[in-house]
Amino acid sequence: MAKAIKKQALGRGLSALLKDPNNDIQSVSDKNADKVVGNIVELDLESIAVNPFQPRSNFNDEALQELASSIKELGVIQPITVRKLDFNSYQLVSGERRFRASKLIGLETIPAYIRIANDQESLEMALVENIQRQDLDPIEIALSYQRLIDEIQLTQEKMSERVGKKRSTITNYLRLLRLDPIIQTGIRDGFVSMGHGRALVNIEKQKDQIALYEKIVGENLSVRDTEKAVKEYQERILNGDAGENIPSAKKKPSLQPEFIKENLGSFSNYLSTKVDIKASEKGKGKITIAFNSKEEFSRLKKLITGE
Template sequence: MAKAIKKQALGRGLSALLKDPENDIKSVSDKNADQLVGNIVELELDSIEVNPFQPRSNFNDEALEELASSIKELGLIQPITVRKLDFNTYQLVSGERRYRASKMIGLETIPAYIRIANDQESLEMALVENIQRQDLDPIEIALSYQRLMEEIQLTQEKLSERVGKKRSTITNYLRLLRLDPIIQTGMRDGFISMGHGRALVNVEKKEDQIDIYEKIVGQNLSVRDTEKLVQTYHEGGTKKESPSKEQKSLPAFAKESVKDLQNALETDVQVKASERGKGKITISFGSKDEFERLKKLLTGA
């Protein structure tokens, strides 16, 4: 949390700096330009114009609404990239869907990376240096790889040479960006590991990814258990099944009741019990609203 606040504060500070006419940054040789390269800045949406040469002109309305809903709930995980045209005037380089979705929900500012004149070499150095840091989470690393490929025009092979990583390693990080934003946020917050994410990315449908993600967090599943769960999913098994040994070795009295509990509560229920009748029941929920619904069912209040 402290890291996120620090980044946000930095973005606001740079935003104020960019609005000072006496310190207008136009080139990497200008004063304070070194603070800009590689950092995230909060920009007013009204100061950004769409690139008229953007090859993509059709945007799926339903997909945009889904993205807008995600941004409203979780914030923007991946900043847009713009290039500086003039004082407090910018043009989109990448991220038009994120830009449109942010405007759709009425946001006034958006986190952005700013490209300035002759900053290519400086940007590459800043990004490569950033990747070498030890405190980055897997999503931050994946986003840095993506920026290098998109903005410096590097292939995965060339990128592996620049950062000293195997091409397969880079591929594994980039694949994490195919996960639902909720799961990406969970990984950044430490709820799941990269190993969990690598297993989940093999599930194509985002809603099924979320179902399995909630099971991982709710049942504290290991990476190995997650891989088994994804395998069961691909084999056509029900998502209610769990690979845990405890669930498979339940005594008859408990095994017969698990389905009844799941149907009554309309959520995943895990039971651990011995033949003597001692054990515990774990009830999963995926949101505050679902928790309140379960509380009412169980307490009648």
């Protein structure tokens, strides 16, 4: 407890130092810069501007509220990172979810690491740190990699070193940007997975990508089913077919054991929703219960658990 109090006092002391016009730190060579850079400082939230280079564009409201509740109870455990712009003026480098959540619950200050960097360094730091630490969707990660290539001129080899990922992994993400924007949106919204996208990117014509994408969503094709459909499509192209009719992967009909057939209706009727049951003749299997909203989930939970 004593260590925590001492750490907080130190943060407040450094904060006061930064608000002193006679100690305006603009570079690492300035007086007292070594006391601030790399240390945790309590900064006023109002003095921090959102980083325009932030690669994340989607923030889940429910997840943000959960984080806000956690911060209200436990405080900000992991400090954000900012760069100094001017006197008592900062720009967010990483930690925007923590920043937003702290504002939601009305906090006035937030613990932060301060860095002094130019715009290009700030962009690189924001992209690299967010790729490493944030739960970005595959398209956001791909866009971040592309920006590192376009705006920082990082080669894939250098990028591999900076983000700690294999070059092949980076290449797989970048290839997703060759997909039609509708499919990219589908990946971001969770209608299809990155695995589906990696298969679809092997189809050159975007109209054919869309045609197969619609089949994936409509027929709930697995990644393996999609890979088979893409392979069939490529074989049709090689054989001179225009490829206008996208083949769908044929699924083997599932043979339900008799005890499942006899009881499936009872489950669906009792729960008033679609229930899918798969089982082997030996009796091993799984039950999938569909729901379309939070309210319906609560209703099903009450039916099943009695709570």
